[in-house]
Amino acid sequence: MRVGIGLPSGIPGVRGDLVVRWAERAEAAPFSSLAVIDRVAYDSYDPLLALAAAAAVTRRVKLVTAILVAPLRNTVLLAKELASLDQLSGGRLVVGFAVGAREEDYEVAGVDHRGRGSRLAEQLRELRRLWEEGRVGPPPAQPGGPPFLVGGFADEAFARVARYARGYFHGGGPPRAFARAAEMARIAWSEAGRPGRPELWGQGYFALGEEARERGIRYMRDYYAFAGPVVERIAAQLLTTPQAVVRFVEGYATAGCDELVLLPAVPDPDQVDRLAEALACVW
Amino acid sequence: MRVVIVGGGPAGLYLALLLRKASPHHQVTVLERNPPDATYGWGVVFSDRTLAEFREADEPTYRELTERFVLWDAIDVYAHGERVRCGGHVFAGIARTALLGILQRRCAELGAELRFCVEVRRPEDLPSHDLLVGADGVGSAVRSWYAEVFRPRITPGRTRYIWLGTPRPFGAFTFVFQQTEWGLFQAHAYPYEGRMSTFIVECGEETWKRAGLEEADEARTLRRCEEIFAEVLRGNPLLSNGSRWIRFPTLRTATWHHDRVVLLGDAAHTAHFSIGSGTKLAMEDAIALARALTDHEDVETALEAYELERRPAVEAFQRAASQSQRTFETTYRAMRLDPYRLTLYLLTRSGRISYDDLRVRDARFVQRVEAYLASEWDGVRLPRPPAHLPFVLRELRLENRVILRPASACGATDGLPDPTRHRILCEFAARGAGLVLTEILAVCPEGRITPEDAGLYRGEHAETWRRMVQAVHAEGSRIGAVLGHAGRRGATRPRALGLDLPLAQPWELVAPSALPYYPGGPVPRAMDRSDMERVRDAFVRAARLAAQAGFDLLHLHFGSGYLLASFLSPLTNRREDAYGGSLEGRLRFPLEVFRGVREVWTGPLGVALPITDRARGGISEEEGLAIARAFREAGCDLVEVTAGQTVPADDPVYGRGYLVPYAEAVRLEVGVPVLVGGGIALSEANALVASGRVDLCVLDLEQDWVG
Numbered sequence: 003m004r005v006g007i008g009l010p011s012g013i014p015g016v017r018g019d020l021v022v023r024w025a026e027r028a029e030a031a032p033f034s035s036l037a038v039i040d041r042v043a044y045d046s047y048d049p050l051l052a053l054a055a056a057a058a059v060t061r062r063v064k065l066v067t068a069i070l071v072a073p074l075r076n077t078v079l080l081a082k083e084l085a086s087l088d089q090l091s092g093g094r095l096v097v098g099f100a101v102g103a104r105e106e107d108y109e110v111a112g113v114d115h116r117g118r119g120s121r122l123a124e125q126l127r128e129l130r131r132l133w134e135e136g137r138v139g140p141p142p143a144q145p146g147g148p149p150f151l152v153g154g155f156a157d158e159a160f161a162r163v164a165r166y167a168r169g170y171f172h173g174g175g176p177p178r179a180f181a182r183a184a185e186m187a188r189i190a191w192s193e194a195g196r197p198g199r200p201e202l203w204g205q206g207y208f209a210l211g212e213e214a215r216e217r218g219i220r221y222m223r224d225y226y227a228f229a230g231p232v233v234e235r236i237a238a239q240l241l242t243t244p245q246a247v248v249r250f251v252e253g254y255a256t257a258g259c260d261e262l263v264l265l266p267a268v269p270d271p272d273q274v275d276r277l278a279e280a281l282a283c284v285w
Numbered sequence: 286m287r288v289v290i291v292g293g294g295p296a297g298l299y300l301a302l303l304l305r306k307a308s309p310h311h312q313v314t315v316l317e318r319n320p321p322d323a324t325y326g327w328g329v330v331f332s333d334r335t336l337a338e339f340r341e342a343d344e345p346t347y348r349e350l351t352e353r354f355v356l357w358d359a360i361d362v363y364a365h366g367e368r369v370r371c372g373g374h375v376f377a378g379i380a381r382t383a384l385l386g387i388l389q390r391r392c393a394e395l396g397a398e399l400r401f402c403v404e405v406r407r408p409e410d411l412p413s414h415d416l417l418v419g420a421d422g423v424g425s426a427v428r429s430w431y432a433e434v435f436r437p438r439i440t441p442g443r444t445r446y447i448w449l450g451t452p453r454p455f456g457a458f459t460f461v462f463q464q465t466e467w468g469l470f471q472a473h474a475y476p477y478e479g480r481m482s483t484f485i486v487e488c489g490e491e492t493w494k495r496a497g498l499e500e501a502d503e504a505r506t507l508r509r510c511e512e513i514f515a516e517v518l519r520g521n522p523l524l525s526n527g528s529r530w531i532r533f534p535t536l537r538t539a540t541w542h543h544d545r546v547v548l549l550g551d552a553a554h555t556a557h558f559s560i561g562s563g564t565k566l567a568m569e570d571a572i573a574l575a576r577a578l579t580d581h582e583d584v585e586t587a588l589e590a591y592e593l594e595r596r597p598a599v600e601a602f603q604r605a606a607s608q609s610q611r612t613f614e615t616t617y618r619a620m621r622l623d624p625y626r627l628t629l630y631l632l633t634r635s636g637r638i639s640y641d642d643l644r645v646r647d648a649r650f651v652q653r654v655e656a657y658l659a660s661e662w663d664g665v666r667l668p669r670p671p672a673h674l675p676f677v678l679r680e681l682r683l684e685n686r687v688i689l690r691p692a693s694a695c696g697a698t699d700g701l702p703d704p705t706r707h708r709i710l711c712e713f714a715a716r717g718a719g720l721v722l723t724e725i726l727a728v729c730p731e732g733r734i735t736p737e738d739a740g741l742y743r744g745e746h747a748e749t750w751r752r753m754v755q756a757v758h759a760e761g762s763r764i765g766a767v768l769g770h771a772g773r774r775g776a777t778r779p780r781a782l783g784l785d786l787p788l789a790q791p792w793e794l795v796a797p798s799a800l801p802y803y804p805g806g807p808v809p810r811a812m813d814r815s816d817m818e819r820v821r822d823a824f825v826r827a828a829r830l831a832a833q834a835g836f837d838l839l840h841l842h843f844g845s846g847y848l849l850a851s852f853l854s855p856l857t858n859r860r861e862d863a864y865g866g867s868l869e870g871r872l873r874f875p876l877e878v879f880r881g882v883r884e885v886w887t888g889p890l891g892v893a894l895p896i897t898d899r900a901r902g903g904i905s906e907e908e909g910l911a912i913a914r915a916f917r918e919a920g921c922d923l924v925e926v927t928a929g930q931t932v933p934a935d936d937p938v939y940g941r942g943y944l945v946p947y948a949e950a951v952r953l954e955v956g957v958p959v960l961v962g963g964g965i966a967l968s969e970a971n972a973l974v975a976s977g978r979v980d981l982c983v984l985d986l987e988q989d990w991v992g
Contacts, residue, residue: 120934127803130786146782161937166783186939189964192692192985193939194930195725195734195845196780231589 003255005281006035006066007274008205008265011052013221014045016269018055021047023271025056028063031278035064035096037205037263040071042107044225050083057091064094068205068263069153069171071102073118074111077125081132085142093143098171098203099126100153104228119158126150126166151203160186164194169201169260176239177253180204184258204259206250208241209267210276215242218267240267244280251284286311286584289414291405291427293317295329295381296550296567297420298388298399303342303575305395313397314412318404321389325526326381327450327484328477330458330561333375335569342572349387353379355476359457362628363517364620369628373646376458376561378477384564416584417546418574420567423536425552434543442533442557443614445498446487447506449528453521454480458561460631461517462616468492469617470513473559484523485558486510487613490532498530506530533557535607541596542588549574554599556606559613560635566602570595605635611946618953619977625657626977633972636942640670640972654975671975672967672982676719678889678922678958681837683720683763686974687967688960688983689713690722690767700727700740707753714762720981721762723750725769725842728823731792732770732848735779741766741827741834750834758835765838765891766831768882770820772848773802773809773857785933795820797852797874798859803933811860817874820848821881828886840891841879844927849875850895853912854931856903868908872915883920891923891960892916896947899929899936906947910954917957923981924951925960942969949978 007028010016028036036056038049053065065087072080088095101118102108108115132138133147142148152163153171163170170187172180184202191200209218222237229236241247241264254262266273288304290297293315304311319325331339331354340347354377362369392399405411408430419427428435454476461472469492473485493499496513498506507523514523536555541548550567574591581587612619612634619630632638644651655668662675676683690713696703713721727733727740740746750766757764771777776791777784787807795816796809812820824841831839843849851857852874858865864874883890894916896909904912913924926947929935944963952959962983965973970982 123934126783127786130782134789150783157937157939160939161935164784165933168782185941185964189941189943189985190937190939193963194784195692196784197692231586231593 003251003259004034004261005251005284006037006064006261006263007031007033007277008037008039008068008263009052009056010266010269011047011049012039012041012044012225013266013269014224016047020269020271021052022055022059024269024274026059027271027274029060031274032281033063033278034261035066035263036060037066037068037265039068039265040102041104042071042074043104043110050087053095054087054090057087057094061092064096065091066096066263067098068203068265069098069100069102069151071107072099072125073101073121074107074113077128078132078138080125081129082138084129084148085133085138085140088142088144088148089140091143093148095142095144095148096151097148098151098153099167100159100171100173106228119156119162123162123166126152126162149201151201155183157186160190161194163187163200164190164196167200169203171203172205174205174207174236174239177250177257180254180259181257201260202258203261203263204254205263205265206239206241207267208247208264208273208277210242210244210247210273210280214268214270214273215240218242221267247277247280248284251281286416286578287412287414288313288416288418289411290315290418290420291411292419292421292425292552293319293385293389293399293401294420294422294550294567295384295388295564296571297418298385298392299346299568300418300420300549300571300575301397301399302346302388302392302395303571304578305392305397306343307575307579309396314414315392315397315399316403316405316411317399317401319401321385321399321401322382327448327526328378328475328481329381329384329564330475330477331377331379331565333377335565336377338569338572342575343391346387346391349391350379350384351377353383353387353478355379355478357457357476360628360632361455361457361459362462362624362631363459364462364624364627367624369624370457371628371632371643371647371650373643374458376475378475378483380478380481381564383478415545416578418549419546419552420549420571421552423534423551423555425548427546428538428548428552431543431546434540435548436539438537440535440537442535442610444487444489445493445530445532446485446558447510447528447530448526449484449486449507449510450524450526451482451484451518451521452480452524453482453484453518455482459517461514462620462627463513463516464620465492465496465513467495469620470510471613471616472514472517475561484514486514489614489617493530503528533610535603535610537603541592542585545584545588547574547588547591554603556599556602557610557613559609560602560606562602562606566599569598605637609635615950618950621953621956622977625654626975629654629972629976630978633976639968640975641968658975670971672970674974676958676980678838681763681889683981684761685717685719686970686981687718688720688722688981689716689718689986690983691724697737697739700730700733700738700742700746701749702739702753704749706739707756710753710764711756711760714757714760714764718762718984720838721757721764722840722983723764723766725767725847726827728768728770728827729820731775731795732772732820732823734771734775734847735777736788737779741768741830742823744830747830747833750831750836754835763837765840766827766834766836767840767842767893768824768827768831769842770823770848772796772846772851773800774846776807796848797857797865800857800859802846817864817877821878824878825881825885828882832886832888836888838889838891838923839882839886840893840923840925841882842893843875844893844895844925845930846932849878850927850931853895854898854904856898856900856932868911872912876915876919879916879919879921889922890920891925892921893925893927895928895931896926896951897928898931899938900932900934903931903935906950909947910950913951913955913957917955921957923958923960924955925962926951939964941965942973945973945978952977952979
């Protein structure tokens with residue numbers, strides 16, 4: 003299993019240069035990918051612009067959206083942006099898609115929240131078609147376009163994985179929950195008659211160190227405030243010690259995860275090194 | 286805090302005593318409309334796991350309860366004049382009145398105030414309070430006052446049942462199936478005290494009417510039920526307690542709390558009686574609510590925490606209960622099973638007990654089952670796990686019930702498979718599959734899904750397949766060819782990037798009607814009579830080539846929105862000629878193809894059929910069964926159930942064994958052998974075969990061999 007790290011672009015109050023420096027550090031550590039989250043009505047960076055900045059200072063790591071709420075966006079412009087980013091990064095883009103969990107983002111963007119699932123399905127087809135036709139340039143660097151991953155927990159999400167994507171992006175939770183979702187993705191995949199099996203991606207949050215823990219939990223509470231009382235359960239899953247990281251990573255590996263992305267809950271640059279250190283015995 | 290609890294059943298009383306126990310500052314009042322010694326209901330059941338929780342919540346209640354419990358560990362099934370017993374399932378029963386008595390005494394001891402014979406009709410009638418608890422059952426008055434918030438949805442069951450008692454002692458949880466001149470009657474009976482047992486009688490609505498029970502008064506109902514179950518009652522009477530015939534109401538509510546009002550037990554949710562957990566769930570609710578009110582200062586936070594904790598557990602039970610309910614609503618189907626298979630069918634009905642669990646619970650029972658199943662087969666001397674039993678289709682004998690097949694096509698050129706392709710098929714054979722199936726082989730070039738699909742439309746193809754068939758035979762297995770025509774889902778790219786991505790230059794597609802699979806996608810040409818003849822002839826030619834290649838079985842793929850599936854579904858077949866419209870019209874061409882093949886192929890012939898489109902306006906399960914019946918009558922030996930993909934925007938349901946309910950319906954209602962796929966692991970295959978739900982299983986390799 004490969005392990006990637008998130009950019010701190012989803013944490014409120016983070017300065018731009020920190021995001022860039024973070025990307026440089028991650029490139030130097032053995033992380034396989036750099037990931038971003040996507041919110042609109044929140045103090046977070048635009049995910050594709052953050053990845054574009056990261057692309058300029060890295061050469062090796064994959065650049066991943068974890069995930070991108072595509073229905074909020076115009077499909078033609080999105081096709082152009084994704085293709086541009088794929089070119090700027092030399093073909094390192096991986097796009098995770100989902101409908102997102104916050105209705106507020108739809109309200110702010112002035113997009114109808116209803117029908118988001120079928121709109122996402124249309125967009126996944128439309129993006130491929132636009133790249134194929136070549137009316138909107140540049141062409142993506144990767145032939146056929148960057149790989150798609152689809153996230154979500156509903157049966158429809160697994161159907162979208164099987165129909166349109168290369169794999170499944172799990173939305174977070176303990177390894178057990180991941181294993182259950184992965185099983186659904188595999189069943190949907192083989193029932194659809196796809197060859198092989200879906201690539202399986204997972205994610206978790208970390209804030210290493212006693213001092214980081216408090217701030218990390220505060221961030222989780224704030225970021226997941228929409229979830230109501232479940233937020234405490236989500237916050238409790240924050241990985242705050244090397245042991246917790248190792249247990250989590252090994253749990254995901256055993257559950258058949260191909261790539262696990264660990265997202266930061268505090269924006270301190272030394273978190274990159276702390277995480278790399280915690281992972282040293284796993285790698 | 287001042288708490289008013291409406292309803293003095295197990296949930297309300299248990300909550301009252303737990304709250305008083307947690308804090309003497311709580312002022313708790315229970316309002317019950319019946320007198321303290323009302324004898325509504327007979328016995329209730331608990332499992333061993335629930336008992337552990339009771340012990341933790343309040344030791345004295347637990348001790349009193351366990352002293353009164355009747356314990357038993359077996360399940361008996363009476364059917365076809367025989368009794369089958371399976372042990373290892375620990376249950377505890379107690380009279381409902383005894384349970385209430387214990388809880389009432391403990392409430393009094395701890396200082397909860399119990400007021401009986403109080404009917405609360407309006408919220409204004411309540412004593413002043415800080416928290417109102419609706420523990421007043423499925424017809425909850427409290428819930429009705431805030432119905433627009435709780436939004437209760439009640440789904441009535443399809444059968445009628447009545448809750449009776451009997452002084453006939455039973456040594457086990459007992460299911461009785463009795464065929465009568467009016468139809469099938471079944472009883473669920475369990476002991477609870479002394480010689481008394483609960484005895485629930487259930488039957489279909491029509492059976493109920495035919496037996497004259499709709500108009501029958503209490504005495505007549507009892508007499509009739511006593512006659513029906515005379516054999517098992519052995520002269521003991523049935524007793525009523527104001528009991529009435531009802532349809533089980535499954536209740537779901539949008540939320541369980543609102544402001545400072547909270548629902549508990551049956552007032553919030555119900556689960557079918559056949560998994561015997563109504564009282565258990567209600568009392569567990571009480572434990573969780575009492576704990577939440579202790580853990581959280583703020584009442585609303587506590588109520589939220591209570592619902593958050595209980596809802597997932599309750600919903601899991603409701604799912605299991607609704608599966609169990611469906612089983613009991615359709616047991617008429619299962620009456621074609623022998624007593625052993627029927628017993629396994631019932632034991633594994635809700636998916637909570639696996640075949641391996643049964644082996645642990647009662648090894649001798651499993652041995653008896655395996656010996657019985659083995660005795661049905663010539664040449665099977667030692668008993669074995671059911672998935673390892675042979676199976677016979679016409680003259681073809683399969684050594685076991687396991688089928689393996691590749692996930693999809695890859696690497697063919699002009700229909701000719703990559704020569705390394707035989708490796709994967711041989712590997713499946715070497716792993717021990719009783720039958721190996723090919724991927725879908727196109728019957729003509731335009732019938733391919735992608736340009737890389739293999740086909741069976743030229744002599745050269747048959748020649749290549751002949752070598753692969755020999756290789757699979759050399760590994761000791763059998764091999765079936767799957768034939769198909771992609772229809773409007775053809776001319777797409779290899780599926781590495783996704784499904785249904787049209788080729789830059791698609792070949793001409795054909796379909797019953799000129800409707801593209803995706804809006805904006807390539808539009809197929811509506812087939813005319815000569816197109817149909819060409820397609821039928823292509824299937825017939827492929828069948829001849831399959832015979833030349835030496836395949837053991839032929840399997841026609843008429844599912845997943847491919848050509849013949851789109852003739853079957855009203856969503857995709859809009860023809861106004863004899864090949865569209867009614868089911869008979871939509872079946873016409875697929876049956877014509879089938880019969881054409883049947884004429885030239887004398888070996889076992891299977892067909893994959895859409896049993897449901899999982900889309901509005903599409904094939905429903907009922908129509909799916911009619912389709913399966915039509916093919917059985919046309920000489921089909923094996924049906925594979927498929928669901929969905931007829932249209933891209935269907936309403937999918939996944940999960941392990943998600944096709945099993947459809948397969949079971951086809952096998953038991955249509956009476957044709959079935960094969961099922963859909964994420965089945967070997968351990969599940971044993972239960973599916975032994976319980977008579979399916980005959981053959983396509984295993985999901987990932988679940989058994991990988992990870």
